[in-house]
Amino acid sequence: MAPRPGQLLLRRRLVGLLAGVAAMLLLPILQAGRSCPSCFCFATPDTVQCRYVRLLEPPDELPRAVHNLSIVGGNLTVLRTAAFAGGWTRGEPARPLGNLTLLVLTHNHIETLEEATFAGLPALATLDLSHNPLRSVAPGAFASCARLRTLRLNQALLAPGAPPFAELLDGALLNLSLVRLELAGNRLRQLPAPWALPPSLEELDLRNNSLRALRSERLDGLAALGRVRLLLDSNPLHCDCASLRPLLLWLRNATWRAPGVRRLRCASPPQLRDRLLWRLRLVQLECLDGADWALLEPGGSEEEEMETASYVFFGIVLALIGVVFLMVLYLNRKGIKRWLSNLREACRDQMEGYHYRYEQDSDPRRASPGDL
8 A cells, every 4th residue: 555645744754853863863973083083982062082092192183162171091191292282383283272171181191291281272271180190290381271270180199209299390380370289199298388389279189198297387388378278188197286286276267278177087196096186185185385276176174164155055045035935924914814714705605505405405305206
C-alpha cells in the first residue's frame, strides 16, 4: 500500500528533526577535531578540554572565542613563550586568545616556565598549575597577565632538588595583581617570604603543609602587605609558648586574619596532641613569665565564668518576661474577671439546657407506643 501524503510529510519532518539532532551532537566533535587535532577532547565555542592524552605541546588553532581551556594529564614539560597563543612572531603572539579567562594545566609534568609563557592571554583571571613538578620559573613568566587574580600552585613545589619558594618565583609574582595564591600540600616548613608575594594579595592558602611554628618577622611582613588572610588547616603546629606566641600576637584583635582558626589543632607535644588551639590556656602552654598576650578564646575557669554569666543573663531575661506578664494580668484584672463570669454563665446555661432535655426524654408519659 502506498503511503498517504500526510504520512510522507510526517516522515520528512522526522528525518529532518533527526538530522538536526545528529548535527548538534556531532558539532562538538568536529570542533574538537579542529581545535585539538592531536588529542581527544571536548570542545565548544567557549570551552576546550583535553584530558589524559600525552600532549608534548599545547594544542594548535584553538578557537578565538574560547573562555575556558583545560589540559590535564599531558606531558608539557617546558612551556615556551606565548605557548597558548601560537608562539612568538615578530615580537607579538601569533594567535592571541583575548577571551580566555580560565586556564587549567594540572598533572602535565610541567617543569619549566619560560619568559612570557602566558603572553597573548590578556583576559586570563585564573591559572591552575597544581600537581606539576616546577623546577624553573622565569621572572617574566607571567608577564602580560595584568588581570590574573587567582594562581593555584597546590603540590607544585615538591620536585626533588627544586629551589625554595622564594628562589623559584623570585620576582615572578611582584608585578601581578593577585588576590588569592594557593600553596596547599607543598610541605612548606615556614611561611613564604613576604617580599616574594604580590602587594595586592588578600588570601594565602597554606593548608596541608608542614608548618610547626610561624616566625614573627614573616607574620609582620604579611601584615604590612594589607588585609592578608591565612588558611592554616592541617598543619602540624607545635603548641608551646615560644612557637605560638608570634601567631597569637598576630591574631590578637584581628581574628579575621585566619578564618579557620577555630579548627586549628595541636600536633605536639604529646600531652596536647589533637587539642583545639583556641581552647588552650597559658598555663597549658607553660607561659609562666607574666605574658601579656591572650589566646583567641578564653579557656578553663575563664570559660566557665563566661558560661555562668550567660546563664545568669538568661535567668534575668526570663524574670523580666515574667514580671511583664504579671503586670499585664494585673492591669486587665477587671476585664479578665468579667470574661470569667461570662464564661461561667454560658456554661451554666448550657448545662441547664442539657438537664431540661434529659428530664423531658426520661418522662414515661412521653413514651411512644412502639417503646411499650
